Amino acid sequence: MAHFIKDSITFIEPYLHHYGLLALFIIIYLESLGAPMPGESALIGASLLAADGQLSIVGIFFVVVCAAVMGDSTGYLIGRFGGRAVISRYGRYVGMTEDRQKWIEGLYEKRGAWVVVGARFVVILRQLNGIAAGSMGMRWPSFLAANIVGGLLWAAVWTIGPYMFGDVIAERLHLDLHGAPS
DSSP states (O other), rough: HHHHHHHHHHHHHHHHHHHHHHHHHHHHHHHHHHOOHHHHHHHHHHHHHTTSSSSSSSHHHHHHHHHEEOOOOEEHHHHHIHHHHHHHHHHHGGOHHHHHHHHOOOOOHHHHHHHHHTTTSOOOOOOOOHHHHHHTTTOOOHHHHHHHHHHHHHHOOOHHHHTTTTHHHHHHTOTTSSOOOO
């Protein structure tokens, strides 16, 4: 796992150096929208660069929260206005039976806010979070509130943690914060 994170950070770091927070915004937005992007690795890499004084930690936090909330909200809209049709047509191919769909709808109805906040911390669920909530008919105000809380918590963990423990992480991953991997 450490090798994968190191490779991801090494791949993303030149983009962060060249494009700065715009690159981070795009990666986090697309990941939150549903694309298989290395969001956490990008965030760790950016936070390590901030720990080294190369990027602003406040800027990183703000960009990540905005990108995460906007990406999930876009996914919600896609799910809300097109997800049902896709599930009806193709759901059977991925095991989405009518009973399972009703169970998931009930879950979002009763505990949707907890699902949205918790999914932010689980790979794959994070990518499908907004689309699933929209497809299952979660109410927009509840989704938006949970989306903001989840985005804030996720950004805080993956921004402040690597920033505070940057030296330990860089040493563990054998990264040179001033250049290429060692």
